[in-house]
Amino acid sequence: MNIDQYMQTLGERARAASRAMSSASTGDKNAALLAIARQLEASRPALIEANATDLAAAQANGLEAALLDRLELTHARIDAMLKGIEQVAALADPIGGLSDMRSQPSGIQVGKMRVPLGVIGIIYESRPNVTVEAASLCLKSGNAVILRGGSEALHSNQAIAACIQTGLKEVGLPQTAVQVVETTDREAVGQLITMPEYVDVIVPRGGKGLIERISRDARVPVIKHLDGNCHVYIDDGADEAMAINIAVNAKTQRYGTCNTAESLLVAESVADALLPKLASAYQAHGVELRACEKSLSIISANAANDLKLVAATEDDWFEEYLAPILAVKVVAGLEEAIEHINHYSSQHSETIVTEHHPRAMQFIREVDSSSVMINASTRFADGFEYGLGAEIGISTDKIHARGPVGLEGLTSEKYVVLGNGHIRT
Amino acid sequence: MNIDQYMQTLGERARAASRAMSSASTGDKNAALLAIARQLEASRPALIEANATDLAAAQANGLEAALLDRLELTHARIDAMLKGIEQVAALADPIGGLSDMRSQPSGIQVGKMRVPLGVIGIIYESRPNVTVEAASLCLKSGNAVILRGGSEALHSNQAIAACIQTGLKEVGLPQTAVQVVETTDREAVGQLITMPEYVDVIVPRGGKGLIERISRDARVPVIKHLDGNCHVYIDDGADEAMAINIAVNAKTQRYGTCNTAESLLVAESVADALLPKLASAYQAHGVELRACEKSLSIISANAANDLKLVAATEDDWFEEYLAPILAVKVVAGLEEAIEHINHYSSQHSETIVTEHHPRAMQFIREVDSSSVMINASTRFADGFEYGLGAEIGISTDKIHARGPVGLEGLTSEKYVVLGNGHIRT
Numbered sequence: 001m002n003i004d005q006y007m008q009t010l011g012e013r014a015r016a017a018s019r020a021m022s023s024a025s026t027g028d029k030n031a032a033l034l035a036i037a038r039q040l041e042a043s044r045p046a047l048i049e050a051n052a053t054d055l056a057a058a059q060a061n062g063l064e065a066a067l068l069d070r071l072e073l074t075h076a077r078i079d080a081m082l083k084g085i086e087q088v089a090a091l092a093d094p095i096g097g098l099s100d101m102r103s104q105p106s107g108i109q110v111g112k113m114r115v116p117l118g119v120i121g122i123i124y125e126s127r128p129n130v131t132v133e134a135a136s137l138c139l140k141s142g143n144a145v146i147l148r149g150g151s152e153a154l155h156s157n158q159a160i161a162a163c164i165q166t167g168l169k170e171v172g173l174p175q176t177a178v179q180v181v182e183t184t185d186r187e188a189v190g191q192l193i194t195m196p197e198y199v200d201v202i203v204p205r206g207g208k209g210l211i212e213r214i215s216r217d218a219r220v221p222v223i224k225h226l227d228g229n230c231h232v233y234i235d236d237g238a239d240e241a242m243a244i245n246i247a248v249n250a251k252t253q254r255y256g257t258c259n260t261a262e263s264l265l266v267a268e269s270v271a272d273a274l275l276p277k278l279a280s281a282y283q284a285h286g287v288e289l290r291a292c293e294k295s296l297s298i299i300s301a302n303a304a305n306d307l308k309l310v311a312a313t314e315d316d317w318f319e320e321y322l323a324p325i326l327a328v329k330v331v332a333g334l335e336e337a338i339e340h341i342n343h344y345s346s347q348h349s350e351t352i353v354t355e356h357h358p359r360a361m362q363f364i365r366e367v368d369s370s371s372v373m374i375n376a377s378t379r380f381a382d383g384f385e386y387g388l389g390a391e392i393g394i395s396t397d398k399i400h401a402r403g404p405v406g407l408e409g410l411t412s413e414k415y416v417v418l419g420n421g422h423i424r425t
Numbered sequence: 426m427n428i429d430q431y432m433q434t435l436g437e438r439a440r441a442a443s444r445a446m447s448s449a450s451t452g453d454k455n456a457a458l459l460a461i462a463r464q465l466e467a468s469r470p471a472l473i474e475a476n477a478t479d480l481a482a483a484q485a486n487g488l489e490a491a492l493l494d495r496l497e498l499t500h501a502r503i504d505a506m507l508k509g510i511e512q513v514a515a516l517a518d519p520i521g522g523l524s525d526m527r528s529q530p531s532g533i534q535v536g537k538m539r540v541p542l543g544v545i546g547i548i549y550e551s552r553p554n555v556t557v558e559a560a561s562l563c564l565k566s567g568n569a570v571i572l573r574g575g576s577e578a579l580h581s582n583q584a585i586a587a588c589i590q591t592g593l594k595e596v597g598l599p600q601t602a603v604q605v606v607e608t609t610d611r612e613a614v615g616q617l618i619t620m621p622e623y624v625d626v627i628v629p630r631g632g633k634g635l636i637e638r639i640s641r642d643a644r645v646p647v648i649k650h651l652d653g654n655c656h657v658y659i660d661d662g663a664d665e666a667m668a669i670n671i672a673v674n675a676k677t678q679r680y681g682t683c684n685t686a687e688s689l690l691v692a693e694s695v696a697d698a699l700l701p702k703l704a705s706a707y708q709a710h711g712v713e714l715r716a717c718e719k720s721l722s723i724i725s726a727n728a729a730n731d732l733k734l735v736a737a738t739e740d741d742w743f744e745e746y747l748a749p750i751l752a753v754k755v756v757a758g759l760e761e762a763i764e765h766i767n768h769y770s771s772q773h774s775e776t777i778v779t780e781h782h783p784r785a786m787q788f789i790r791e792v793d794s795s796s797v798m799i800n801a802s803t804r805f806a807d808g809f810e811y812g813l814g815a816e817i818g819i820s821t822d823k824i825h826a827r828g829p830v831g832l833e834g835l836t837s838e839k840y841v842v843l844g845n846g847h848i849r850t
Contacts, residue, residue, distance in 0.1 A: 414828065
């Protein structure tokens with residue numbers, strides 16, 4: 001069987017399984033999740049062993065330390081996976097609920113029923129715990145899923161998939177509701193993203209390069225964000241302590257996450273007072289500042305010797321550093337801040353620090369990003385922090401799902417019409 | 426300026442206008458709609474004259490009578506356009522509302538704000554009243570729109586666009602919020618559907634061929650349905666009079682609409698009693714029946730001489746006739762009906778006629794179409810009948826919008842986070 005035939009077979013099986021999953025009861029879906037957790041618990045030695053095979057091969061291939069770390073399955077990480085499954089089992093079932101039923105002048109009643117999307121394709125990189133996370137969200141939302149993890153995690157993912165399939169079988173749900181692509185051939189991805197007859201949506205998780213390629217070549221909808229160039233804007237009259245607190249947290253709480261701030265905008269009226277204090281706070285964290293002309297002059301007049309400070313170039317305003325680097329710009333006020341953000345940002349998450357109600361409202365209304373915040377750190381942009389209970393990814397598109405995507409993003413709605421012999425006249 | 430440059434210019438202007446439209450007040454948007462209605466009223470002679478130019482050219486080019494009829498702007502049709510605008514002005518503004526604000530354990534409040542999509546591209550055929558309908562829905566939902574109507578309606582559409590732009594100008598909204606493509610070059614469509622930097626979604630309205638081409642070539646999301654192969658399923662124990670009433674209405678109330686039934690499925694247990702009566706009711710409407718083996722034998726045993734009755738082929742189960750033709754099949758019961766529909770239908774609208782509650786529930790749960798109905802004619806699948814107040818189109822996709830699409834389908838949501846100095850720990 002060649003790759004195309006292999007992927008078509010996975011697709012056909014997933015489509016068939018998705019029909020059964022779409023009408024599976026809440027009880028059966030939850031029972032399957034808990035059975036999967038029990039299987040994983042019982043298979044700890046096998047999981048650790050399969051993972052050791054992957055780790056050894058990855059080390060031999062000279063994989064860098066950060067990637068090795070992401071690949072590793074420790075007992076603590078298995079604990080976290082199990083806890084994650086239990087949390088998903090405890091979430092309300094998004095499927096089957098009828099809403100907004102209203103009587104119409106014709107006499108019919110019209111409302112909506114929430115339904116699964118069908119078959120989800122997930123493409124991700126080295127972390128094997130994504131296999132469990134993604135599978136449990138897809139199962140709970142009544143979808144079938146085809147998982148394509150990183151080739152370096154293949155043995156780990158196969159061992160996890162075996163547990164998932166045993167769990168599904170135990171409660172009588174189709175084992176093919178969760179399938180792991182068992183080839184490391186890159187063509188498999190090309191095939192997965194161009195089978196609209198079998199796959200309803202693709203969720204890619206990984207680096208910008210991977211996601212750009214997938215978005216460009218896909219022939220099915222893609223739920224994605226390319227990057228997170230998030231902004232903190234400190235408004236005229238902002239509370240100084242709050243501004244510093246939020247600006248520092250948004251940048252330094254973690255450097256590698258997509259909701260980390262990459263640009264800081266400061267209103268001219270508060271720049272002289274605030275920038276030197278901000279600079280010294282960032283200096284304490286070892287953050288390099290890439291400053292516009294005005295901020296450069298204000299900061300350098302007061303800077304400590306070991307402050308990392310350089311002039312920003314046009315490219316810096318677009319950059320997602322994922323590192324202890326921050327672009328800094330002085331703006332005239334709110335209007336310029338909004339204009340700057342709508343031009344340069346990746347439409348992920350932006351926050352304003354302000355005491356002024358009308359400007360706060362204008363900011364959240366006019367900034368065109370998936371999350372807009374008032375007096376809060378951009379680091380809150382996350383499915384768990386938003387109370388979704390889980391997160392399959394974050395979308396910066398406006399179609400279908402926007403911002404952190406939980407169970408509901410893996411569903412659609414259909415119209416339901418109740419009549420009693422009604423005909424159209 | 427070549428076509429590419431021309432379309433880019435329209436795109437840039439639309440993108441800029443969409444920023445202003447997204448924060449336009451409800452009052453301004455409604456005032457603009459009413460100003461547009463006044464302009465159209467005042468410009469009746471100019472509209473009729475421009476339309477006469479189009480009609481004369483279309484007649485000279487030998488356009489068929491049905492298309493000439495759709496192209497014509499009569500005073501009655503202008504009245505209907507004006508009434509339509511007033512109805513859209515009277516609808517609730519979908520934009521800016523905050524919903525589901527909830528406090529989270531961290532102390533932040535998280536909710537959603539409804540926002541416009543941005544720039545909508547509408548591609549349609551000869552009916553000039555679509556220009557007004559589409560423009561008013563896009564304006565009310567805070568979007569900018571680029572309209573590409575049929576080349577045979579260009580003068581009519583330009584005259585209508587002039588009124589719309591005067592109305593926008595009167596209330597200080599950007600005239601470029603509504604732009605009509607003023608070239609009949611087909612390349613303009615190719616360009617419009619491949620400018621993701623300027624156009625957020627395409628809504629094509631027209632024949633299956635047009636929509637297939639657009640969906641295949643588009644590089645932006647498309648809200649669409651290809652066709653409507655809608656089903657009526659008459660269940661075991663269905664009320665006879667109700668079944669005949671609904672099956673006849675769904676087929677014969679109008680033949681050319683996408684929510685017209687094209688296939689009739691009848692449970693074996695009621696086929697002997699019902700099919701002869703149904704056949705004679707369809708005969709009275711001149712409807713040709715394309716019947717499966719079983720139904721052919723039942724109907725032909727009782728048929729009047731002038732009944733149009735032929736054996737169905739496999740192709741008939743997929744067909745959208747848009748004509749007085751109906752495919753008829755006897756099925757064992759609900760399970761086979763659901764299987765048949767999920768295999769052959771275009772996922773538009775399907776109805777069950779039944780007295781049996783569990784089977785009714787199973788039908789609406791398991792049939793995977795954009796509208797599922799119980800004891801009602803498929804002809805109800807329509808934005809107005811569903812109480813949306815308006816309809817920009819119907820979607821048979823599961824992503825973003827499904828079923829009749831009103832104002833809400835032209836919007837998205839963004840997350841809003843309210844803090845009071847909150848940082849992530």
